[in-house]
Amino acid sequence: MGGDEPSDMLEMLMAAAPVLSGDRTADTLQLLSSGAIDLSRVNVISLNPIRQRLGSRWDRKQDTVWTHVLAYLKRFFGPADLVLQLDALNVLIAQPEVSIAVGRSRSVQAAAELMTFFLGDASASTIDVRLVDSADAAGVALSPMTAQQLEPLLLAAGADVAGPARSGAFPVLTPLGRKLSVRIDLRRLWCLKGGPRLVGYYAHTTIIDDATEEPLTDRQREALLPSELCALDKELLREALQLRAAAPQLFGGLVLPVSYITIANSQTRYELLQAVRDLPAMSRRSFAWEIVDLSPGIPAGKLADVVAMIKNHCRGVVCRLPITPENAEKVAAAGATLSAGPPELPYTEHQLLKLEKKIEAALPRVRVINMHGIPQALAPVTGFIGVTHCTFAQKADAGGG
Structure with a gap:
């Protein structure tokens, strides 16, 4: 031959x-x-x-x-x-x-x-x-x-891509001696405009109280003292960056949750930003922060001040708030983007379609709207209603951020 x-x-x-x-x-x-x-x-x-x-x-x-x-x-x-x-x-x-x-x-x-x-x-x-x-x-x-x-x-092809791309865990001993364990799941962050594209990863966290071996709910997490939240935010910053660095095949940006309380408190904000300064030069602006515990009614000026405090220390800032035209206006004026946290119960197609008018009203004001906790099967519906980015839901999302 x-x-x-x-x-x-x-x-x-x-x-x-x-x-x-x-x-x-x-x-x-x-x-x-x-x-x-x-x-x-x-x-x-x-x-x-x-x-x-x-x-x-x-x-x-x-x-x-x-x-x-x-x-x-x-x-x-x-x-x-x-x-x-x-x-x-x-x-x-x-x-x-x-x-x-x-x-x-x-x-x-x-x-x-x-x-x-x-x-x-x-x-x-x-x-x-x-x-x-x-x-x-x-x-x-x-x-x-x-x-x-x-x-x-x-x-x-209908394959399961909702699971984490990479996972890790680390202990945290708070300044008050409380022992916590934190699990990180690097969840895929999808851009839905023009068809789903993988653009990065979101560091979803689950905090476990070692004394009870139960995950903290969002309300319990918000009740932590500023020093405790700061300890969590600093360790998450280091651990998530190391987790991504250990897997060079992971593509795109990294978004990390951070507490509003950590940023608003001058002492804990100083400690957090010092942790950023201590990072290797290539890591310092390789991530974005998502402020996860904002009050829905936060005044526009206060939100702008909080974003300004950290904006120059990361690639960008995302504000987790209910999707409304008013919140979109505040977030855009602050130079940030908008996200919505995962629901207590899984989204249904009907619930997502009911959000279409709110999203349509918000989009002229803010370029990016990210929604967490979308069922993978509903990704086409989520893109149809105008959501620009999303992460997919997993089976156990209680107490996560």
């Missing part, structure tokens, strides 16, 4: 069964390296998540797994597509007749359906689709899709 022209080889392989056996591997690699197929239209689906879940049973089960995988892919992809088992864990998909975006979307959808069948879970942690950087007779060089590339496709 070595003397065949690329076009002849392509026709021959297209005429073969969509799933190519091992004796076609050399021909396919030669085809890919010839330039007859744009490598950006070639993806690889990895079965490594299945192998990891099966553990020691993989050796015994892999033939059965591959039989199902290849039979499914033969049905899913058409006669113009090439499907090749590269090795014990990877299957190559070439789709020369569709656009790059469509090809990647179809590969992710196929991977999602396979993982749902084998693992009962199509999520960002169980789907591994890779891009082909180069190909020659020796094999293919692969790179993982970035979160920015992969996760909007997972969302479109």
Whole structure:
């Protein structure tokens, strides 16, 4: 086959069964390296998540797994597509007749359906689709899709992307000797304008009182003393930045909750801003703050003063307030953006649609409206009513911020 022209080889392989056996591997690699197929239209689906879940049973089960995988892919992809088992864990998909975006979307959808069948879970942690950087007779060089590339496709494919991209926990001993534990979940922050795009992460926090082993409610959190809130805010700043730094693949900005009480109190504000000054230079303006415990009726001048106190020490300020034209006006005048906290009960489609007029009235005044706690399935509705950004709800959101 070595003397065949690329076009002849392509026709021959297209005429073969969509799933190519091992004796076609050399021909396919030669085809890919010839330039007859744009490598950006070639993806690889990895079965490594299945192998990891099966553990020691993989050796015994892999033939059965591959039989199902290849039979499914033969049905899913058409006669113009090439499907090749590269090795014990990877299957190559070439789709020369569709656009790059469509090809990647179809590969992710196929991977999602396979993982749902084998693992009962199509999520960002169980789907591994890779891009082909180069190909020659020796094999293919692969790179993982970035979160920015992969996760909007997972969302479109119906995979679960509501879970945290990364989680961590740390203890806090308050100045009064109270022992607290804080869990951080870096939740994906989605821009809904023009279709969902991953733009960063929100550091959702759950505070546990070690004495009761129960999470603090929003009201209990607001009842903490300024020194206690400051201790939490300072540790969260350091820990969330370290958590993100430990995962370089995480894309985009980082938004951290911060207490209004910490900022309004001169002593605790000084301590918080000193903690920012102590950060490495690259970290100091790599995050935005969301003020989470503002009074809904806070005067415009007071809000502007609070925002001004921290605005020069971060990338931006978000104010969590009820979505009204009046609050949008105050937030915009302060040079901040608007967010709405998660509801006590999950949003329904009907509840979101009832917010449309409020959001429509607020948007001319403020450019960004973020809503926390949106059910993933309602992302299209949330974008339809004008919300520009959102984070998705998870099963246990009580006591979080």
